[in-house]
Ligand SMILES: [Zn+2]
């Protein structure tokens with residue numbers, strides 16, 4: 056089998072403050088043409104049913120990725136109904152979905168849906184939750200799908216049914232089965248795709264020692280077969296992955312919000328989670344006619360606490376990262392905000408996905424990076440005199456929305472009704488060049504399909520800008536930068552970037 | 560040239576130049592120059608009800624060859640409201656569409672959407688769907704709103720009755736439509752930038768239609784619409800009313816047949832001398848997974864497309880047909896908005912291609928042949944509907 060990818064670390068950070076690293080991920084495209092080189096940290100482009108949500112291939116190629124070809128994150132759960140068609144098609148999922156120019160990373164579960172129901176991973180299979188309910192996926196079936204979809208990378212199956220409230224017995228079952236899945240997967244054909252092994256964050260919440268042993272077993276027995284790691288929180292309730300207390304941050308649809316933001320960490324996973332899922336699926340179904348959900352803008356605004364930046368359990372993720380070999384890429388899936396992505400980059404995570412962007416477009420949440428692009432135009436830094444760092448609390452910043460920091464605005468908010476400025480004054484994407492906040496506010500108010508299309512274009516573009524800027528700062532932090540812009544120290548740059556990406 | 564001169568006098572905002580006429584039928588192809596550009600007719604105008612066309616970027620619509628689209632006054636008046644669009648500098652600016660626009664009067668939507676709408680001599684009385692208060696849409700009010708929206712073509716408020724209504728109500732509506740036209744003309748503030756079209760009414764009664772058309776053409780408006788059809792009447796009545804109306808309406812002005820958009824109707828009515836059409840059908844049917852082709856409609860939700868790896872129409876130049884297979888559209892048809900976008904792109908492209916073929920065949924004097932081939936494509940066993948045979952016969956085309 057030809058080698059599909061190669062991960063080369065450009066540098067290891069020498070800064071004592073962070074474990075961040077820069078890399079280059081060489082990927083052969085689906086078409087088998089010239090290999091693509093993806094600079095990391097990077098994000099995979101989240102898809103549903105093989106397509107970037109709301110964007111047809113021509114719009115995606117013209118307005119979001121005219122040159123770049125980042126890998127697409129395709130999930131089996133939302134393609135489950137047409138696996139046989141892809142198999143018969145014979146040229147893989149990317150071509151089937153009209154995006155043959157892009158490499159594919161195949162995961163079992165949509166990272167945009169964090170909470171998977173408990174109690175269904177039985178026998179030799181794990182449960183997938185798609186539009187038509189549960190599908191039991193065995194390793195053999197998984198391999199058949201990998202063969203049909205022809206991804207460049209795929210994630211191994213894991214027994215994700217593990218949370219901090221799981222007993223040791225359940226935990227051991229999860230680790231044992233996950234190792235068995237890995238074993239079976241590596242002994243079968245890789246179908247020419249690179250394997251990313253799954254490490255469940257939940258293990259570390261139950262028994263660190265046992266979790267350690269499991270990861271070491273992978274490294275000892277399967278290191279040759281493994282081309283990267285996925286640190287997955289799939290089986291954890293959102294509260295367990297993200298929340299350490301009450302939170303009012305803007306969280307994408309059906310992901311963590313409203314699960315019970317007032318409860319504290321370690322809450323019981325209840326039947327409510329299942330209900331939530333079903334509801335989510337129903338919403339997805341009906342989204343053909345009306346994408347946006349009800350307007351929560353006011354609520355969000357009121358409860359947003361600008362001092363809170365994230366509820367991600369960085370300690371646990373850090374613990375996992377420490378166990379993983381440095382020469383392989385690490386991917387943390389899920390709808391992570393820009394600030395959280397930055398924090399994880401500093402912990403040494405290389406890959407993310409844009410499921411946050413997908414969820415935001417559905418909600419009408421718009422990423423505004425005006426501060427970021429002011430300090431880091433084109434991903435590079437400029438010194439701006441007589442200006443203090445962008446403040447955390449912007450109570451007195453007045454009406455000009457361009458003063459908002461690296462935060463999310465809700466375009467459905469009434470205050471944008473007659474705002475004839477672009478979504479972001481510093482963005483030059485199609486949406487910002489052509490349309491006003493007022494028009495977008497109208498499109499969301501009338502649930503017109505063009506609303507999420509335009510917000511996807513803008514948010515994906517902004518996500519891309521954010522990632523490039525993060526790479527720039529990491530480069531500086533790692534001392535790789537050959538530039539003479541030494542007016543700011545790397546620590547200052549980092550602090551500035553953090554401020555810029557802080558939720559407002 | 561003569562046409563141009565005459566039009567310049569009656570409307571500074573519309574020039575209508577007939578390029579070619581079919582020697583057999585009443586079909587013609589023309590250039591209609593509006594403040595936002597020139598439109599080739601016969602033309603199909605996609606309906607962008609709320610200031611957007613079903614998920615397509617304005618740029619995509621331009622690329623598909625669309626030169627004029629519709630906005631609905633009633634919907635835009637509700638959301639975002641006329642004040643905001645005024646502040647934005649008109650509908651063109653608000654939605655960033657720089658080609659031509661046509662707005663309707665809002666009357667039809669009110670009568671069909673609001674149960675309690677009541678027509679008086681003053682206007683359409685209705686209860687606000689928001690606060691229940693009593694409102695009145697008068698001809699003056701409709702024109703005032705449309706003046707603010709700023710479309711290239713605006714429509715008079717007409718007294719719409721269901722096309723299946725009979726009796727004195729139809730006659731009353733016809734006369735009232737004429738009285739309202741005069742009020743609309745008087746209220747129109749921007750005749751140098753916007754063209755006000757009157758609407759031929761008269762139900763399914765040939766005498767009323769004739770009387771209405773004859774009365775309307777006394778007013779020197781830049782173009783005319785044929786209304787009150789395509790609402791459930793028999794196709795037999797439908798084509799006759801169109802035929803009667805186009806016989807009376809002047810040759811040197813555009814004729815807009817409202818609410819018509821099925822391929823067969825477009826071809827037949829172009830043979831009857833109509834120039835402009837609008838319909839939500841191509842975009843609405845896209846939402847239900849249906850693709851339009853020259854051999855009829857194809858519903859991609861059908862199981863038989865599960866493993867069909869060919870495009871919707873191999874001849875179609877649209878981005879959907881160039882990139883996607885039927886199998887993929889089938890795979891995502893019921894749950895991803897993408898499927899809707901893909902089919903909207905294709906269906907609008909189909910409408911544009913169809914109209915282009917009509918125009919080109921008229922120019923090349925092969926329209927009659929085109930009609931025969933087109934009908935044969937739709938009905939390969941030549942089981943042509945009686946109405947279209949009759950309609951085409953009336954203008955000299957025999958299908959069998
Ligand atoms: Zn933008």
Ligand SMILES: [Zn+2]
Nearest residue numbers: 875877880905
């Ligand atoms: Zn097509």
